[in-house]
Amino acid sequence: MRASFATAPIVFLLATALPASAQPISNLSEGTTRTTSRASLQIGGYAELFYQWNFNEPSNGLTALRGFDNHHNTFTIANAVLDAAGKLGPVSARVALQVGHTPDTYYLAEPTVPGSSSVNASGPNLWKYIQQAWVAYTIPVGKGLLVDAGIFLSPIGPEGMAVKDQWNWSRSDLFFGLPFYHTGIRLTYGFTDRITLSAQVYNGWNSVVDNNPEKSMALQFTYAIPDKLTYQFIYFTGVERPVGAPEGRAWRHLFDTYLAAYPLKWLSLLAHANGGFEPNAFGTSGWAAGALYVRFLPLRWLSIALRGDLFWEHVAANASGRAAPILWPVEWVSSATGTLDLHPVDNLSVRLEYRHDHAAGDAYFKGAVATDLAGAFVANARAQDTLTVGMTTWF
Numbered sequence: 001m002r003a004s005f006a007t008a009p010i011v012f013l014l015a016t017a018l019p020a021s022a023q024p025i026s027n028l029s030e031g032t033t034r035t036t037s038r039a040s041l042q043i044g045g046y047a048e049l050f051y052q053w054n055f056n057e058p059s060n061g062l063t064a065l066r067g068f069d070n071h072h073n074t075f076t077i078a079n080a081v082l083d084a085a086g087k088l089g090p091v092s093a094r095v096a097l098q099v100g101h102t103p104d105t106y107y108l109a110e111p112t113v114p115g116s117s118s119v120n121a122s123g124p125n126l127w128k129y130i131q132q133a134w135v136a137y138t139i140p141v142g143k144g145l146l147v148d149a150g151i152f153l154s155p156i157g158p159e160g161m162a163v164k165d166q167w168n169w170s171r172s173d174l175f176f177g178l179p180f181y182h183t184g185i186r187l188t189y190g191f192t193d194r195i196t197l198s199a200q201v202y203n204g205w206n207s208v209v210d211n212n213p214e215k216s217m218a219l220q221f222t223y224a225i226p227d228k229l230t231y232q233f234i235y236f237t238g239v240e241r242p243v244g245a246p247e248g249r250a251w252r253h254l255f256d257t258y259l260a261a262y263p264l265k266w267l268s269l270l271a272h273a274n275g276g277f278e279p280n281a282f283g284t285s286g287w288a289a290g291a292l293y294v295r296f297l298p299l300r301w302l303s304i305a306l307r308g309d310l311f312w313e314h315v316a317a318n319a320s321g322r323a324a325p326i327l328w329p330v331e332w333v334s335s336a337t338g339t340l341d342l343h344p345v346d347n348l349s350v351r352l353e354y355r356h357d358h359a360a361g362d363a364y365f366k367g368a369v370a371t372d373l374a375g376a377f378v379a380n381a382r383a384q385d386t387l388t389v390g391m392t393t394w395f
């Protein structure tokens with residue numbers, strides 16, 4: 001889905017309030033807009049509901065390593081989001097609140113920081129109802145230098161949070177393995193109508209409150225021709241292990257790029273690649289991943305999307321021991337996904353999706369699932385197949 005917006009005021013608001021990463025299969029709730037000569041306000045939202053059948057029929061009812069569509073044989077309210085964005089002169093802001101099943105997974109990796117008699121503790125339960133919240137100011141330098149600070153959806157990769165803006169119902173292994181959100185500050189400058197550069201400083205991967213003294217940094221380049229193609233490259237670096245981790249102060253380096261092309265009105269193509277490495281006390285850990293997407297629009301009210309991905313990870317080890325995996329419990333994971341999307345009206349999408357997941361070792365659940373001494377479920381299958389029926393609507 002190409003990044004497009006409902007009305008001119010919304011375009012103006014978002015163009016001055018967001019970096020032009022223009023994620024090709026992700027945009028914002030259309031909402032309603034009120035505009036004056038100096039100010040505009042957009043209110044929107046969406047809701048997502050799905051039913052999934054896992055052919056492994058796991059006794060714990062869980063579909064492993066799938067992010068937000070991870071419950072077997074139950075109707076699940078995935079997410080309900082209320083989204084507001086406003087602009088007054090050079091100042092803009094946005095707050096998106098969420099409730100449902102998705103927020104718990106969204107903030108699953110958020111560090112837990114204890115409090116004191118005068119300072120509150122911080123952790124996933126404190127932040128999970130905020131999907132994003134930021135304030136921005138456009139400095140009148142050249143074409144306008146945008147400075148924004150707050151909690152942001154991660155710019156890494158082409159996929160986003162709202163199902164309505166994705167080609168498939170489920171997200172790729174790359175989306176689930178990489179960060180969902182960041183907290184910090186960004187500077188974005190559009191050199192031309194097509195070229196944008198953004199420099200970013202964050203607390204780290206999936207951390208509203210930092211778990212170490214080092215900050216993470218990112219540099220993002222975007223080249224976009226509306227309705228033709230979008231190219232993006234991001235370099236992201238920082239220490240992501242907590243203080244006291246056996247791996248030491250391991251500086252991680254991530255490289256992410258994708259190219260989306262729309263050669264015909266009925267055909268969209270996307271290629272996504274990601275890789276990184278982390279020198280640590282046990283050697284050098286690293287990973288490489290890729291995904292290919294294709295989307296057909298045979299009818300105005302029907303689209304067909306296919307996706308395949310592979311994510312490989314190397315875990316450093318030496319005589320001193322072995323590093324903790326950065327992303328996955330096994331050496332590699334992969335998936336193949338096919339999605340039918342029926343959209344009879346503009347603000348309703350009903351999807352039927354079949355997906356096959358496969359891994360290098362036991363990473364999924366099947367049949368009678370045992371627990372370990374700590375009470376955690378033990379993976380007992382190398383593959384899983386699911387059929388998902390989902391519905392999402394927005395305003």
